[in-house]
Amino acid sequence: MISHTITVLRRVTSLTANRHYVKSVSWQTSITCLFTGLLLSGCTLWQIQQAGPDLQALHAQAQQGDGDSQFRLGLRFYHGLEVPQNYPTAYDYFRQAAEQGHQQAQYLLGAAFYEGKGVPKQLEEACHWLEPLAKQGNLQAQYIVGMIFLEAKTPSQLADPAWGAYWLSKAALAGHSAAQYQLGILHLEGKGVPKHLGDAYHWLMMAHQQNHPEAKQALTTLQKQLKTTPQEHRYQHALKNKAHKDFAAIQFVQYRLQQLGYPLKHIDGIWGKQTQHAIAKYNKQNQLSLPQEISPRLLQALRDDQQSILQPTPQEK
Incomplete structure (x- = not known):
């Protein structure tokens, strides 16, 4: 639990330092994001522990940095499979996988920011994830x-x-x-x-x-x-x-x-x-x-x- 909390702290800190967030995230918003992240991390761990050994094993692999496991775990929260549907948690895992080059995670993350589905609509962030996929020939990414x-x-x-x-x-x-x-x-x-x-x-x-x-x-x-x-x-x-x-x-x-x-x-x-x-x-x-x-x-x-x-x-x- 402590190690996961530290991970969340680092992730929230990096988000507030990101160029897409610096201009718009105030100090108060940063604090809100911090405590929201801590709350979500606790809820997520509890939900995973209640779901069963298969999901716990997937979570363990995701925590070790496996991009595919991070993506698959994100999908569970995205669709509400074995755990309650939770977009913020899903996107957190998608971002971890996307940063490792997982293309499906990059697409879902970019599409979410374009549609404003579970996150504020941010065209810059959407383009950040989708334009590289468009250059690789992804038709839906090209359209968006x-x-x-x-x-x-x-x-x-x-x-x-x-x-x-x-x-x-x-x-x-x-x-x-x-x-x-x-x-x-x-x-x-x-x-x-x-x-x-x-x-x-x-x-x-x-x-x-x-x-x-x-x-x-x-x-x-x-x-x-x-x-x-x-x-x-x-x-x-x-x-x-x-x-x-x-x-x-x-x-x-x-x-x-x-x-x-x-x-x-x-x-x-x-x-x-x-x-x-x-x-x-x-x-x-x-x-x-x-x-x-x-x-x-x-x-x-x-x-x-x-x-x-x-x-x-x-x-x-």
């Missing part, structure tokens, strides 16, 4: 990260609709129906992507074909505005004629460069001379040496450019 950058308000560093649309595009291209629906809505509004009814139709139809519950109504409304057939839309043309594995990244680069004032006639996800010339001009004016190709360095440079947040495109005004 995209929504985070769309929902965040200025002057937060997370308020970047173009970067949100980038992550939604990656998930949508891989078949994520909710991302397809949201991307269709973004094209209707011209938020983070060019306003274009054809692209909106494409993504909404893709979502509808996967039985997304809201896509049918959006399509019904959109079809009244369309003057061309879906086969004539430029998005379909791009995919069929000059498809590129980095379509989402190219479209983001084009959109961001246009935000920064570099002339591009088309934001179409097609890798061509106009995009290469714009990148070269961006390099020259900013004294950079970014390669003439889609690369993590290029994406990060454009992502970090603060002008993109301060100077929205005419479509976004």
Whole structure:
């Protein structure tokens, strides 16, 4: 019991020192968190002791630092299996596992902070856990990260609709129906992507074909505005004629460069001379040496450019 209490004390202290908490946690809140942690630790130990030898063995392995055991123990409290449901305790174990690189724990922890499920909603903390998973190809993480950058308000560093649309595009291209629906809505509004009814139709139809519950109504409304057939839309043309594995990244680069004032006639996800010339001009004016190709360095440079947040495109005004 004493050793577990010391562990809780150290964890609460580290939380208050964490960069996500320093600005918002007062001294009084820290004290409250401390005593809450102590109370939860006592309750948790008692609940585990009452549950039986299997759970006690799992707890012992978790205390020895086994990430999978920490995650599995967190799941017991998350779902209320053998013990009463307890989100704070579940997230405590998830965090221990997540800090050791356990991807399922990272996802559940990030999703909880995004949804505000059992914890205060914190987009920064959610992004901290989910964006690395998105970069590894987790479709649901890509979708949530995209929504985070769309929902965040200025002057937060997370308020970047173009970067949100980038992550939604990656998930949508891989078949994520909710991302397809949201991307269709973004094209209707011209938020983070060019306003274009054809692209909106494409993504909404893709979502509808996967039985997304809201896509049918959006399509019904959109079809009244369309003057061309879906086969004539430029998005379909791009995919069929000059498809590129980095379509989402190219479209983001084009959109961001246009935000920064570099002339591009088309934001179409097609890798061509106009995009290469714009990148070269961006390099020259900013004294950079970014390669003439889609690369993590290029994406990060454009992502970090603060002008993109301060100077929205005419479509976004």
